[in-house]
Amino acid sequence: MRELILSDVDDIARGAAILGAGGGGDPYTGRLLAEAAIEQHGPVSVVDIVEVTPDAVVVPVSFMGAPTVSTEKLPSGQEAIVALRTLENVAGLKATHLVPIEIGGMNSVIPVAAAAETGLPLVDGDAMGRAFPEAHMVLPTLIGVSCTPMVIVDDKGNSMVLDTVTNQWAERIARAVCAEAGCSVFTVDTVLRGDQLADGLVPGTLGLAQRLGETVRVSMDPVQSVVDTLGGRVLITGKVADVDRRTSGGFVRGEARIEGTGEDRGSVLRLSFQNEHLLAERDGELLTSTPDLICVLDNETGEPVTTEGMRYGNRVAVLGVPCDRRWRTPEGLRLTGPRAFGYDHDYVSITGGTK
C-alpha cells in the first residue's frame, strides 16, 4: 500500500492523458476535482492488485458524457457518493475498493477524487489499459463480467439503475440516459470481485501514468522518454497539415494528415480518429491500429494532443505503443479492433505481425 498525495495528481493526469491515446477528454477538470478532494479529505491509499483479498468488492467509478460539457457544467461533487450508495443498496453489497475504468484523461483521476471523498482505497490498475469510447470495451467483458447493475447519477441528483441483458445494451441505454441528463453524468458499473482482478484489470497503470507524467515534466527529451517508458516507437515526427472532422451517432470521425519534418521529411502519416486515434498509415502502409495505442504528442513538450485539440499546424510526434496482450486475442479484437470502429482493416500490431 502507498499513499497518493496532492502533488502526485498532476503527474497522473498528464501521464493518463498520454495513455488516453487522444481520447478521455482534457483531464484538467478531473485533476482539479481530485486535488480539491485530497485537500479536503486527505491522501488516498493505493493498493496493488496482489494486495486485494479474493472477496473484495472493487467498484469502477467514471465520468460519462461529452468532454466539452464537462469543462462547462462542472460536477456537484455528490455524484460519486450517491452512485456508490445507490449501488450498495440495490445490489446488497459493500464496496471495499475503487478503481479507474480506463486510464485515459479525466477518468483516470475521477476515481482519485471519489477515493478521497469515500475513504476507500484505490486499486492500481484499470479495465482497459488505455481509453476506449464505450462502456463495454473493457477486459471484464472478455471474462463474462456484467457491466450492470450500472448506476448513473447526474449533477441534479437524479439517479438511475440499469440492468441489461448484455454489456453492449448497457452502453447503448446509458448513452441515451446520459444525453437526456445533460451529457455529463457519473457511473459506477462493472463491479469486480477481488479474485477477478488479475483477469479483469491491466495492473499498475496508475503508477505507470504517474511515472510517465513525471518523466515528461522533467525530461530534456520528453518524446524519447515516453518511448523509453512505454515501449513502442515513433511513427513520424511532423506537422499537422490537415484535419477533417465530422460527427455521426455522437462520435467524431476524423482524419488528420501529418507531414514529416526533419528526418521524416517527404513522408506523410494519415491518422484516422474517432474519440481516440485508431489507425496510422504512413505513405499508404498501415503501421499500426487499435487496440494498440496511437499517441500524438507535442514534439517539443511531450504533452499529449487530444483528437479534439488537434489543429492545423501542431508540431507533433506520433507514437505507436503496444496494448495489453488480452486485447490481441480474437475475442479482444472483436471488441476493440479496427472493425469494431467501422474500419475495413485487420489489426496491425506495432510490435510486428498482423492478426
Added chain:
Amino acid sequence: MRIGIDVGGTNTDAVLLSAANRLLASVKTPTTPDVTDGVAWAVNDLLAAAAAAGAIERIDDLQAVMIGTTHFTNAIVERRGLTPTAVVRLALPATAALPPLVGWPKQLREAVGTQHYLVHGGYEYDGSELATMDPDELKRVAADVAGRGLRSVAVTSVFAPVNSEMELRAAEILRAEVPDLAVSCSHEFGRIGLLERENATVLNAALVDLAGRIVDGLTAALRNAGIRAPLLLSQNDGTVMDVEYARRFPVATFASGPTNSMRGAAFLAGLDECAVVDVGGTTADIGIVTGGFPREAGAVTELAGVRTNFRMPDLLSLGIGGGTRVRGNDFGPDSVGYELTERSLVFGGTELTLTDLAVRAGMIDLGDPDLVAHLESVRVAGVLAAVAERIAEAVDRMRTSSAPLPVVVVGGGSMLVPEALTGLEDIRRPEHYAVANAVGAAIAEVGGEVDRVFQVDSGTRDRILAEVKQEAVARAENAGAKAGTVRVVDVEEVPLAYLPGGATRIRVKAVGRLDVTRMVHA
C-alpha cells in the same frame, strides 16, 4: 488621419497615419510611472514633429487616437489597483465541487477577494434550464454584497455562451438592489469552459475601477493636447474598442502588445499573409499572420498564473537576440539584454555577443569594429549560419503549408537574419519597423465574434453558418464598424464528441473599418 500609440515597458511610441494609412510622423518617448504622462508627452512630441514636417494643418483633422497598453495586464501581474470583487455563479446544484477562483495563486486571489456565491440557475448544453433561477436568492446575495461594501461583481452562469438570458436577469436584479454596482457578465467573454470564462470575468471585474481611472486619464491627456478625436483602445485580437466599452471590458486589452507588433510589421511590409520574426535583445519571437491577423494559440492561456480562455497570438520564442552571449561555437540562450552597449565587445565591454559577430561579419555598423577585428572570420560565419538555421527551422515549424511564405523581419536584432533563409527566399525588412507596435494600433479595425454550440444537421449546416456569420457581422457593426466594410475573417467548426444531434461548436469572427462618425468624442 489617426494617431497610434504603443505604451511599452520601456518606451511609449506614437505614429501619425494618413487616411490612406501612410506613415506621416513617428516619435519614441520614455514610458512614465504614470502611463498617462508618457502618453501626453508622446502626443505632444508627435504633433510637434508632424507640424514641423507640414503633415498636419488642423488638429481637428485627427479622426481617432488608438492606444495599445499593457497597463491592465501589468496591474494583474503586479496586483496593483485591483477592485475587490464578488463572484456570483448561477449553477447549483451543479459545479459545487469546484468553487470560483480554484487554482488561482494565493496572493492574487486575496487581492481580488475571496467572496463568492453559488446560487441556483444555469443551462444545459442545449440551452434548456439546468435549474430555475431564484430572484430572492439573488436579492440575499445582493444584500450581502452591499453589506460588505463590494462594488464590483462577476456573474457567470453555466452555458452562458449558449444562452445569456439568466446572466442578464441576474445582473438586472443585482443592480436594482445595489446602486452603482459594476457587473461583469461571462457571456460577454464568449467561450465555453466555465472556470476559464469565469476567471476572465473576475479579472475584468477587478479592473473596472482602474479602467475608469486610466480611461479618464488618457482622455484628459488628449484633451490637454487639444485633441477632440475619439480615443480607442487595442484589444488582444487586433481590433479596437471605444472608451465606454473599455471601461466595462478592460480585460480585452490583454496581449494587445504582441498582436499590434505582428499586425504592424505585416502592414509595414504590405503583406496580409506572412511570417513575422521580431528579433530583440534577448529573444526572437516568431508568429504567423493570415488575413492580416496573427494566428491564435490554442484555447487556454495563462495570465499571472490564472487560466483564461482568451485567444492569444501563437508565438514561438527562441533565445536569440542582439545581446545573446557567444561561447566558443555555442550561443545563448542567456543575453546581456539592455546592457549591450556596456558589456559587448564593440562597445568596449568583455562579453562576446551575437551583435559583435554581426559587426565582425559586416552585417551592421555599430560601436568600434576594431574591437572585434581579432575574431576569426570562419568561426564568426559558422556561428551566424547556425543562428540563421535555428530561425529558419522555427519559421518552418510555425508555417502551416509548404507554399511560399514571405518573412517579415523586424526588431533591433534583425541584422541577425540573413538575406535568405533555408527554404525561405522572400525576406522583407520594412522601414519604420521600430514603431511597428504603434502602427499596429493605428491600423486596427473593429470586430465582432460569435462562439457557441449549435445543433447542426446535414440539411441545416449552410443556413446555420450563414446566420452565425450574419450575427458576427452585426456584432462588428454594433461595436462601431462601418456598415458595408465588415468581412468574415475566421470560421471554425468543431463537432463535439459524445453529444447527440450533431452538436458543433462554431466560432466566427468578422471585422470592418472603424466608423469614426459614430465614435464618442473626447
